[in-house]
Amino acid sequence: MTMQNPSDKTSQPPPRAVIVTGGSRGIGAAVAFRLAHGGHPVCVNFHADAGAAGRVVERIERDGGCAFAHCADVADEDQVRALFDTCERRYGSLGGLVNNAGILDAQMPLAEMSVARMRRIVDINLLGALICAREAVRRMQRSRGGQGGAIVNVSSMAARYGAPFEYVDYAASKGAIDTLTVGLAREVAADGIRVNAVRPGLIETQIHASGADPGRVARLRTTIPMQRGGLPDEVAAVIVWLLSDASPYTTGALIDVAGGR
Numbered sequence: 001m002t003m004q005n006p007s008d009k010t011s012q013p014p015p016r017a018v019i020v021t022g023g024s025r026g027i028g029a030a031v032a033f034r035l036a037h038g039g040h041p042v043c044v045n046f047h048a049d050a051g052a053a054g055r056v057v058e059r060i061e062r063d064g065g066c067a068f069a070h071c072a073d074v075a076d077e078d079q080v081r082a083l084f085d086t087c088e089r090r091y092g093s094l095g096g097l098v099n100n101a102g103i104l105d106a107q108m109p110l111a112e113m114s115v116a117r118m119r120r121i122v123d124i125n126l127l128g129a130l131i132c133a134r135e136a137v138r139r140m141q142r143s144r145g146g147q148g149g150a151i152v153n154v155s156s157m158a159a160r161y162g163a164p165f166e167y168v169d170y171a172a173s174k175g176a177i178d179t180l181t182v183g184l185a186r187e188v189a190a191d192g193i194r195v196n197a198v199r200p201g202l203i204e205t206q207i208h209a210s211g212a213d214p215g216r217v218a219r220l221r222t223t224i225p226m227q228r229g230g231l232p233d234e235v236a237a238v239i240v241w242l243l244s245d246a247s248p249y250t251t252g253a254l255i256d257v258a259g260g261r
C-alpha cells in the first residue's frame, strides 16, 4: 500500500483508504492521525462514543486530511458489511484494515467469570476481528478483482503471558488473534494481501479504566524494562509501517511493542 510524503503528490498513485476499527480513541485514534497525515483517507469506526469519533475526524480535517466516522459493532456481520460498503462508496478501493477494536473487563480469576462476559469478550475481540478480516480480504484479493492490501491486527502481550487472575478470557482472545494472523497471512500471501499483528504491552489509554484499574500502567511501570508505559502513537508508528510499502516482504509477523516486557 502506497505511503507518500503529502507534499509529493505528482509521482505516485494516491494512497488508498484504510478502515481503523475502534478509531475513536487510544491506539486506534493515533493510527488514524498517522494514516491521514500520510495522505490516506481514513474510516474511523466506533461503536458507542460518537462524540469521540467526531473529534478525531475534526482534527484530521483541520490538519488537511480526509476522514469520516462510522458507527458499527464489529461483532455484528450486517453492521460490518455496511461499514466496508460505506467506506468503498466514499473512497473507492480499500487499501488496508486495522483490526484494532477491543475490550477487556474487570479483573478476576476465570472461576468467577460469567459466560455473558466471556461471550462479549470473544465476540468483540475475536469474532469481530474475523468478520472484519473476511470483509477486507473479499475486497482486496486480486483473484476477486481487488488491488491487494494489508491488514494489521492488534493483539496484546497478554497473548504470551495469559493474564492470570486478571483476564484470562481477554488473553485467550488475543492468543487467537495471533493464530488468525499467521494462518490468514499464509492463506492470502499469493493474493497480494499482507497480514501482520502488533502486540502492545502496557499502553497509556482508557482501556485500563474499563477493567476498573485506571492506574494500572503507573502501578506496573517498574516491571517494564524501559521503566515506563507506552504511548498510543508509539504503537501506531509500527502499525502504519506494517500497512505501508516500507514493509513489502513482512507478513505473518507478530511484533511486540512493549518496552522490553
Ligand code: NAP
Binding pocket: 021, 022, 023, 024, 025, 026, 027, 028, 045, 046, 047, 048, 049, 050, 072, 073, 074, 075, 100, 101, 102, 103, 124, 154, 155, 156, 157, 199, 200, 201, 202, 203, 204, 205, 206, 207, 208, 210
Ligand atoms: P480504548 O482506548 O479503550 O479504545 C477502544 C476502542 O474500541 C474505542 O474506539 C471503542 O469505541 C472501540 N470499540 C469497543 N467496542 C467496539 C465494538 N463492539 N465495535 C467497534 N468498536 C468498538 O482501547 P486501546 O487501549 O486503544 O486498545 C486498542 C486495542 O489495543 C485493543 O484491541 C486492545 O485490546 C489492544 N491493546 C491495548 C493495550 C493497552 O495497554 N492499552 C495493550 C495491549 C493491547 P466506542 O467506545 O465508541 O465503542
